[in-house]
Amino acid sequence: xxxxxxxxxxxxxxxxxxxxxxxxxxxxxxxxxxxxxxxxxxxxxxxxxxxxxxxxxxxxxxxxxxxxxxxxxxxxxxxxxxxxxxxxxxxxxxxxxxxxxxxxxxxxxxxxxxxxxxxxxxxxxxxxxxxxxxxxxxxxxxxxxxxxxxxxxxxxxxxxxxxxxxxxxxxxxxxxxxxxxxxxxxxxxxxxxxxxxx
Numbered sequence: 001x002x003x004x005x006x007x008x009x010x011x012x013x014x015x016x017x018x019x020x021x022x023x024x025x026x027x028x029x030x031x032x033x034x035x036x037x038x039x040x041x042x043x044x045x046x047x048x049x050x051x052x053x054x055x056x057x058x059x060x061x062x063x064x065x066x067x068x069x070x071x072x073x074x075x076x077x078x079x080x081x082x083x084x085x086x087x088x089x090x091x092x093x094x095x096x097x098x099x100x101x102x103x104x105x106x107x108x109x110x111x112x113x114x115x116x117x118x119x120x121x122x123x124x125x126x127x128x129x130x131x132x133x134x135x136x137x138x139x140x141x142x143x144x145x146x147x148x149x150x151x152x153x154x155x156x157x158x159x160x161x162x163x164x165x166x167x168x169x170x171x172x173x174x175x176x177x178x179x180x181x182x183x184x185x186x187x188x189x190x191x192x193x194x195x196x197x198x
Contacts, residue, residue, distance in 0.1 A: 061082065062080065062082040062083070062086075062188075062192075063192070064189075064192040064193060064195075064196060066080065066082065066083070067185075067188055067189050067192050068189070070083050070086075070180075070185070071180050071185070071189075074171070074172045074176045077176070077179075078103070078168070084100065084104070086184065086185065086188060087100060087175075087176075087179055088100050088101075089184055090175070090178075090179045090182050090184045090185065091171075091175060091179075093182075093184065094175065094178070096175060098129060098136040098137070098138055099138055099167050099170065099171050099175070100171065101128075101129070101136070102125070102128075102129040102136075102138045102163075102164070102167055103164055103167055103168055103171070105121070105124075105125050105128070105129065106125065106160045106161070106163070106164040107164075108121065109121045109122060109125060109157050109159075109160065110157050110158060110161075111157075112157050113157070118155055118156065118157050119155050122151075122152070122155035122156075122159060122160075123152075123155070125160060126148065126152065130145065130148055130163070138163075138167055139167075139170065140163050140166060140167075141166070144162050144163050144166055145163075147162065148160065148163060
């Protein structure tokens with residue numbers, strides 16, 4: 001290791017006649033090899049797009065009225081993109097994020113009209129959320145699960161409708177009350193109120 005470092009240190013003093021394989025990924029940034037030039041180009045590109053990424057991060061946020069409305073209606077949470085994002089953060093803290101992701105995937109499937117896309121999305125939903133082999137398997141009763149298994153022969157855009165309702169009801173009854181009492185929701189509500197204080 002010492003010989004390798006010594007050989008590398010000698011490299012910077014010989015810019016006019018660089019030896020083959022002079023550097024080891026140019027960690028010192030001293031030479032003009034392709035790796036180093038590529039590293040500088042990436043750095044320049046990141047600097048150029050820094051403002052773009054900042055602007056992209058400045059997405060709309062819910063108003064105080066919207067956040068208050070969420071506490072009164074689970075339906076309001078589920079039909080608000082911001083509400084779903086906050087609720088998803090809470091579910092992630094409880095290791096049950098897959099319930100919301102399954103519901104969203106079913107909503108997307110219901111909008112699909114292309115038969116081949118329906119087949120593909122239905123298969124993916126099954127593998128991700130229904131299969132007992134999946135780490136993201138949602139909790140469905142045996143009757144609903146059997147109905148899904150029968151529908152797989154001829155998938156449709158509404159084949160998960162009953163399962164989706166079951167998971168929606170589970171989240172509404174079980175997760176939603178805890179979400180409203182959680183620090184995630186309370187902190188957001190307090191921050192919105194603080195913004196309005198003179």
